[in-house]
Amino acid sequence: MPEGHTIHREARDQKPMLTGRDLAVSSPQGRFAEGARRLDGHDCKAVEAFGKHLVYRFETGDHLHVHLGLFGRIRKAKRPEKEPRGAVRIRMMSDTHVVDINGPTICEILDEPGLAALLARIGPDVLRSDADPDRAFARIAKSRAPIGRLIMDQSVMAGIGNIYRTEILWRLGVHPDVPGRAVDRVLFDRLWADAQRLLRIGVTRRAIVTVEEALAAGGRRRKGERFNIFGKETCPACAGPVMKLDIAGRRAFACETCQPVP
DNA sequence: TTGATTGTTACCGG
DNA sequence: TCCGGTAACAATCA
Incomplete structure (x- = not known):
């Protein structure tokens, strides 16, 4: 259910779903988020929304940038995890939960300048308190x-x-x-x-x-x-x-x- | 199999 | 530069 709220909900969820030790990457369709392997085994520190863009911040200093587009879905489930369903671009796991990102328009790893460039081209987010x-x-x-x-x-x-x-x-x-x-x-x-x-x-x-x-x-x-x-x-x-x-x-x-x- | 869909981007022409 | 139009791309469901 795109159009913002899914994303915003995700980023503002009281209970972050990414608290896990191991971050695993899965690619059932043979498609990886570019550079996603670098994140393998590292913790996500925070997840934040900028408009319809989601940014997962990692302890490595990398940012996972996700845009669900029209059809993207975030599927959360308890472990033990099942086989990925459909086009899972990235799979993230905590000790207790698994998060699959299916069919996003964008699923990429950004460095700091990359994130800055993204934010520079997005207008003020209606839902953000720091919006102007x-x-x-x-x-x-x-x-x-x-x-x-x-x-x-x-x-x-x-x-x-x-x-x-x-x-x-x-x-x-x-x-x-x-x-x-x-x-x-x-x-x-x-x-x-x-x-x-x-x-x-x-x-x-x-x-x-x-x-x-x-x-x-x-x-x-x-x-x-x-x-x-x-x-x-x-x-x-x-x-x-x-x-x-x-x-x-x-x-x-x-x-x-x-x-x-x- | 087809069509519709809560989205974005690149490119072109006026 | 601004603005509108088009195509391309994406995955799922009815």
């Missing part, structure tokens, strides 16, 4: 590109995915085609705050939930009730038709009435 929203607003305020593009541009601000994009803009009553330049600071602040709130909820619940009633009720709802308009035909607020859009090749939705076309 001013950086995101500066980019948005001088851009002619539509806000629907900008808030999902991970170099502008990091964390929002395709579903959150549609849902957040609907919640704010902003059409995705509104140019960045037309977004003032007040609106941006509302956008940032809403993204922060929803993503935090996603981390906690391990599910994307953007419907207020569902948020108030707590717990995890059936998928159909978790979104307001993503994939929907009618707007829950005004009962009008939901427009299907295409933003940079990804589907998006908007309500013509609640989100007036600029």
Whole structure:
């Protein structure tokens, strides 16, 4: 279940799953994370998320950089471990648990400059306390590109995915085609705050939930009730038709009435 | 087997 | 430089 929350949850898990003595690397499909062998037998000291990027820090000073992309999965299980399922790019083991990373877009070892380069091209992470929203607003305020593009541009601000994009803009009553330049600071602040709130909820619940009633009720709802308009035909607020859009090749939705076309 | 998918990047043209 | 479009890549499930 990508789109941020899996990653964020992983990085913010109260109980780090990588406390083990031996870090083993497995490659059932014949594909290794580049340089992964170097980490064999070394401890992971910390795991941290920067937007949708995961960084496992090792005692050797190396960084394992993982991006799950659309399909990547992190599978945790208790030992004794079973045979890796599917395309496991790296397997990490503690005394008690095994963690497989399946099908990530990125699974590589970075040195310090490599990590610095990565962080330099990622915008402020909505979920990080050290994030600087001013950086995101500066980019948005001088851009002619539509806000629907900008808030999902991970170099502008990091964390929002395709579903959150549609849902957040609907919640704010902003059409995705509104140019960045037309977004003032007040609106941006509302956008940032809403993204922060929803993503935090996603981390906690391990599910994307953007419907207020569902948020108030707590717990995890059936998928159909978790979104307001993503994939929907009618707007829950005004009962009008939901427009299907295409933003940079990804589907998006908007309500013509609640989100007036600029 | 096919199509769709919560993502990213490189490259090109206007 | 900025911005939009396209293709490529990835693994899984229905």
